[in-house]
Amino acid sequence: MPLTHLSRPARAFPLSTLATAVLLASAGLAHADDSSTSADPQLKTVTVTTSATAARAQQRTITDSSAPIDIISNEALTRTGRAELSxxxxxxxxxxxxxSNIAGYNSTTRPLSFRGLGPEYTLVLxxxxxxxxxxxxxxxSIDNSGANVVDIDMIPVSSVDHIEVLKDAAAARYGSDAVAGVVNIVLKSQDSGGHVxxxxGKLFSGQGATKKIAADEGFKLGDGGFLHLSADARKRDYASWDGKADSxxxxYNDPIKQASWDRVAIKNGDPELKAFNLxxxxxxxxxxxxxxxxxxxxQRKAVIQNYYRFPNGTASVPDIYPNGYYPLNNLKDTDYQFVFGGKGEVAGWxxxxxxxxxxxxxxxxSDLNLNPSLGDASPTHFGNLATxxxxxxxxxxxxxxRFENPFNLGVPVTVSTGVEHKWERFSTFAGEADSYEAGSYPAAVGAQASVIIRPQDEVDLIRNTYATYLDLGFDLTSRWYADVAARVEHFDDYSGDKLGLKFNSRYKLTDTVAVRGTLGTGVRxxxxxxxxxxxxDSRVNTDANGNVVPATTRLTAADSSLAKALGGxxxxxxxxxxxxxxxxxxxxxxxxxxxxxxxxxxQNRIALTSAIYDNGNGVVNSILASQGVAAGTWVDYYTNAFDxxxxxxxxxxDHTTPFAQYGDVRWSLGFNYNKTTIQDAKDTPASLASSGVVLVGRNREGDLTDATPKTKWILxxxxxxxxxxxxxxxxxxxxxxxxxxxxxxxxSFGAKWITDLDVSYTFFDHLTVSLGGSNILDVRPDKNAVYSSxxxxxxxxxxxxxxxxxxxxxxxxxF
Structure with a gap:
């Protein structure tokens, strides 16, 4: 029967200098005992078999594991209303x-922070x-790490049986990106029946109407196999919660038109969205x-609203848009992954x-747009801005x-070992020339409100990673379990092998109480x-006082000559x-x-620098000139900013109370306290500090220390x-x-309580009708952002x- 193991490295972790030692150790153990008896249940922190899936998925938290693990059932996922998987x-x-990322083109992919650490520190399986x-x-918004991470919203919710969350740093066992923990999404494996x-629904404001359809069905495959198919589709309308411009x-320069203007200057928020997943x-x-x-x-398609380009502003061409315009940024996201494999047993392994x-x-x-510097010759549609x-x-x-008594140690030992090769590539492709060319018309340069890749900014980045691991689990007594793991990774773009270690143990103090703990290291x-x-890009940036202002900003590589001239x-x-x-x-x-x-x-935590721009004394502009960059350009780059x-x-x-004929009530409580502090920060070079520039400022520190709640309760x-x-x-x-x-x-923004309710009734054992609401008390955050006119x-x-x-x-x- 199929197994999914979150308690051991279910990845293959590729061969490097530790591989020989791993294989020798494995060979030695192979002669110790031919027994393959199943491990004690405490070793299987989350082991899901086809027959046990349903029961295991109903558990909320796992008490018999050596590491903290939570379980999310499909039923719980579908009760969250308009929410997508993340x-x-x-x-x-x-x-x-x-x-809540409302930063224009970034608003379709939103960061999921685990234990106060960014999404790049959580491994998704x-x-x-x-x-x-x-x-x-x-x-x-609050995530300026620059990482490209897993977008789990491209996985159909209808395909998910349950989700297993290992709330434990596991870089030494699962991979260098498992610093905060591991999320394992277990797909449905039934060979019959289905769900449609x-x-x-929509927001209480009347905006953001959302439609969803989903279906899945299982089929028998051969003798003892299965094929389970899933699909869902969703459509969400545009919604905004921005204010209106002040007086x-x-x-407009024309007083009559100015008086009749509806004062809607910004349309950031939730973009219009159409998506399907198979x-x-x-x-x-x-x-x-x-x-x-x-x-x-x-596939996911989004139409993203932006700032109003005023008819009397430098981003307009009156002959094309006499009343100004709201540029539309269109996104098409195509995502796929396919896995093929085989499993079995050979020589007892x-x-x-x-x-x-x-x-x-x-x-x-982009539609309804301009490259204003091209004047009347500018296109209003750009079919290719960037890829x-x-x-x-x-x-x-x-x-x-599993060995019952290897080398006469007197205790059973479970051995897991493996190798992995990972090839990854990140590429960008330039857009059409009309989107970035500078024309002769005296106005802003470039398609508005858009991310644009110019030919000189194209990149094609490739990395090979080789790794191997060895994991030994010891049943020391009937009450005491211990696990040690070592993992070596070799990145072909960094010298040397990177070693991660982990020790994990659990001891049953009584039949109902146990203590567990972990020590570990990792390198990412x-x-x-x-x-x-x-x-x-020529959009907006945030100045030293937190104000959002127009700015031409260049993001440059950390080891480029421009970055080095600015302390990189x-x-x-x-x-x-x-x-x-x-x-x-x-x-x-x-x-x-x-x-x-x-x-x-x-240590060496990576973050984006604060915006580096000239404050009027000419120091930064002088450096820009020496690098062939136009004066007035804002610059940032990624750096090892913090410890x-x-x-x-x-x-x-989790507790269930039976009330006889009045049914059962399952009570749940979840609490998290999380605090991040800065132990050390990268200094600003003296040449910049003397001119008032801050390389890594309080805004970047705040992304890590203050932007997420220190406490969160779920009742x-x-x-x-x-x-x-x-x-x-x-x-x-x-x-x-x-x-x-x-x-x-x-x-600062105060604490808030958000309440969700879902009520359903099942007819004829098959048909279920539900009515629900998210944030049914319509609670909003405090209005305390930096004032924007x-x-x-x-x-x-x-x-x-x-x-x-x-x-x-x-x-x-x-059915």
Missing amino acids: EAIAKLLPSFNFG VNGKRRHDGAAIQSG ESSY TVKA GYNAELPLNDVTLYSFGTYG GYDLSTSYGRDTLHYS FRSDQWVNNLDFTR APSLTQGGYTTT SALKPEKSQNAGLGLTWQPDPLTAVTADAYLVDI TRTRGLDVVA GANWKVGNWNSNLTTTRYGSVSTLAVNPSGDR LGLAPYGNPPFYPGGGSWYTKVAYD
Whole structure:
């Protein structure tokens, strides 16, 4: 039967200098004992078999594992209303936060922060196999890491059986990007039956109407195999919560037109969205080998609104748009991944051999736009502004075996070992010349409100990574389990092998109480985008006081001559150390409580510099001139900006109360405390500091220390009685702050409670009708952002959706 293991490295971690030692150790153990008896249940922190999937997926938190693990069922995911997969996870787990990115073209891919660490520190698996990175670069709102990370919203929710979340730094076991933990998305594997659903809803404001349809069905495949197909599609209308421009803003020189203007100067917010996702999961036993394959394919199209280009401004051509215009930024995102493999047993060793290929392509175009410098000759449609592409090919070979008494140690040992090769590529492709050429008309240069790749900014970045791991699990006594792991990675663009180590243990103090803990280290190489992505745009940036102002900004590579002239240098890998200590309590089958404290130190943490621009004394302009860059250009680059320490506590409690004929109520509580502090920061070069430039300012520190809540509570009650099912959840997001380079620009936003409700009734055992609402009390964040005369983002960057409450209705049929 198919197995998905989150408790051992389900990845193949490629061959480097440790490979010989791993294979020798494995060979030695192979002669010690031929037993292949199943490991004690505590070794299987999350082991899902076909027959046990349903039961395991109903657990909220796992008490019999040596590491903290949460489970999210498909039922819980679908009760989160209008949320997509990434936002649904944040609604259900207190250690996750979902950013509200309203930064124009970035607003379709939003950061998912785990334990206060950015998305680049969380490894995402599907059926235990690495998910490929997306092509979008994390830049804007509270995430300015520059990493390109997994976009899980391209996985159909209808294909998900449940999600397993390992809340433990696991870089030494699963990969260098598993600093915060691991998310394993387990796909449905039923060989019969299916589910169809349709839903509709909108915001209380009347905006953002959302339609969804989804279906999945299982089929028998051969003798003992299965094929499960899934699909979903969704459409979401535009929604905005920006304010209106104040009386100081003059859009027209003509007083009559000015008086009749509706004062809508900004349309940032949720873009209009159309998307579909397809998925399959299959297994076929053939003699002694089980072949398997799974994959997804998705497309997402977005129409992104932007700032109003005033008819009397430098971005207009009156002969084309006499009343100004709102440029539309169009995005087409195409994403797919396919995995093929086989598993079985040879010479007493269980093996798993697989290959995986994934690609994500973002293509930008624009309508109702101009390159103002071309005057009357400017196109109003740009079919090609920029293309971003991320590719990843991963080959894995894993072995595992349990020995009852190897080398006469007197204790059972489970051995897992493997190798992996990962090839990854990030490429950008230039847009059409009309989008960036400078014409003779006296106006702004370049297609407006757009990300544009010029030929000189194109990149084609490739990396090969080779790794190997060895993991040994010891059943020291009936109450005590210990695990040690070592992993070596070699990145072909960095010298030397990178070693990660981990020790993990669990001890049962009583039949109901256990203590568990972890110590570990890891090394993470910079993302390809952090090391080499470059672009120039003519949109807006944030000045030292937190004000959003027009700016031509050049993002340059960290080791470019321009960056070096402004204090930059080649990026170094990030190093991490982690420690965890937890308690579990399960007094009966209906009650489970876990509490886990953690500490994660990261050295050489990568972040975007603060904007470097001339403040009027000519120092920066002089440096720009020496590099052939136009005076007045703003510059930033990625740098090893900080050493940080993250401390936190996760508490999860789950209890079911039977009320006889009145049904059962399942109570749940989740709490997370998380605090990140800056231990060290990169200094500003003396040549820049003397002119008042701050290389890595308080705004970048604030992204890490204050932009996400330090506390988050999730309280829930699920009441099932007869055919009725009611689910009530309320979440408290702690206060957050936005810091500016100049403290006068700092802003704070208070804590808020957000309440969600879902009520459903099932007819004839198959047809379920649901009515629900997200944020049913219509709570909004505090209006305390830096004042904008245009009405921009009055709520700042809150940790929850700023558009207010919404309602939805859903009809589902199970067969």
